[in-house]
Amino acid sequence: MVSKKLLLLGSALFLAALISHGEGIMGGREAVPHSRPYMASIQVQEGENLKHECGGFVIADQWVMTAVHCMPNGPNGRKVVLGAHSLSEHESTKQIFDILELYNHPDFSSLNYDNDVALIKLDRPVNISDAVATVSFLRAGGGTNPDPGAEVETAGWGSLDNLGLRPDKLKEAFIEVLSFSKCRRADYFGRKFTDNMICAHKLVQDNCGNSPRIVDSCDGDSGGPLLYNGVAVGITSNGGKKCGQIKKPGIYTIISHYTEWIDSTMGVQTAAEPDQSS
Structure with missing residues (x-):
């Protein structure tokens, strides 16, 4: 006969399953x-593993490029892994780097995460391949940021729910931009x-009148x-x-607002500022 303890455990597991497949x-x-060869995983040493x-x-x-709040106190031995799809499996495409320099934006605010932009200089150049490549970023004057209602996309190995369940393989999501006025409302942020x-x-x-399922980034997607x-x-x-x-x-964080800081940090020479060393 099944014990009361096992029945309670089964009920708890069933409830957890309902929660994790609902709003969470x-x-x-x-x-x-x-398919997203620009993605990087910043990893910390945990025992013998990353x-x-x-x-x-x-x-x-x-x-x-990443977010300041990922490493507010410096790299502290963290590694940058490129060319990954699965975090756990051996993949010949993976390239692992030390962090040579970390540049956190000097005006980052830990109170509201304003200016949450950081740059990592790797210990060596990457080997460009089908699995590792750069992505263009929007520069000031180089285009327009998406309007409210525009479809945008994001990706990461962050949590799948508020219970902290993490995926092993890269996830992607297609989401929509909300208006500034809505996000600035008191009941939002x-x-x-x-x-x-x-x-x-x-x-x-869905078609059953249930609460909407929310597609969103989560803990671990930062950066x-x-x-x-x-x-x-x-x-x-x-x-x-949550x-x-x-x-x-x-x-x-809107990247195009930081063009000058990015160029200065990376030592990028612009057409208006030619190299005078020769």
């Missing part, structure tokens, strides 16, 4: 392996939401890209205390 699911789908902590994306042959931010998620309705028409326009930054809340969509 962040939506999205598994990406086609290596554990995914944050995302990032390759913007030049020795540079990865209020004054925490600044001109340097975009907020986005997607509500997916990854927000893309519009294949160009990185944002950096996954933060959101609510992921997948209707009035707490994901917040993304």
Whole structure:
């Protein structure tokens, strides 16, 4: 005869399954392996293994963009893994780097995550391949940021639900930009939401009258890209205390607001500032 303890355990597991497949699911789908070759996994040493902590994306042959709040106190031995689809499986496409330099934006605010943009200089240039490549990012004057209602996309190895379930393989999501005025409302983010931010998620309705399923980024996706028409326009930054809340969509740092700082940090010479060393 089944004991009362086992029945209670079974009920708890069933309830957890209902929760994890309801509001907690962040939506999205598994990406086609290596279809996003710019994706980076920032990993921390845990015993003899490396554990995914944050995302990032390759913007030049020795540079990865990410979020300040991923490493506010420095690299502390973290590694950058490129060319990954599965975090656990051996993949010949993977390239592992030390962090030579970390540049966190000097005006980052830990109170509201304003200016949440950072640059990692890898210890050596990447080997460009089908699985590892750069992605273009939007520069000031180089185009326009997505309007409210525009479909954008993001990817990462972040949590699938608020119970902290993490995927082994890269996930991607297609979401929609919300208006600045909505994100600035008191019942959304209020004054925490600044001109340097975009907020986005997607509500997916079913035909049964249930609450909408929310597609959103979550813990562990931080530092990854927000893309519009294949160009990185944002950096996954933060959101609510829980992921997948209707009035707490994901917040993304607007990359084009930092063109001057990015160029200065990377030592990029622009047409208006030719190299005078010769």
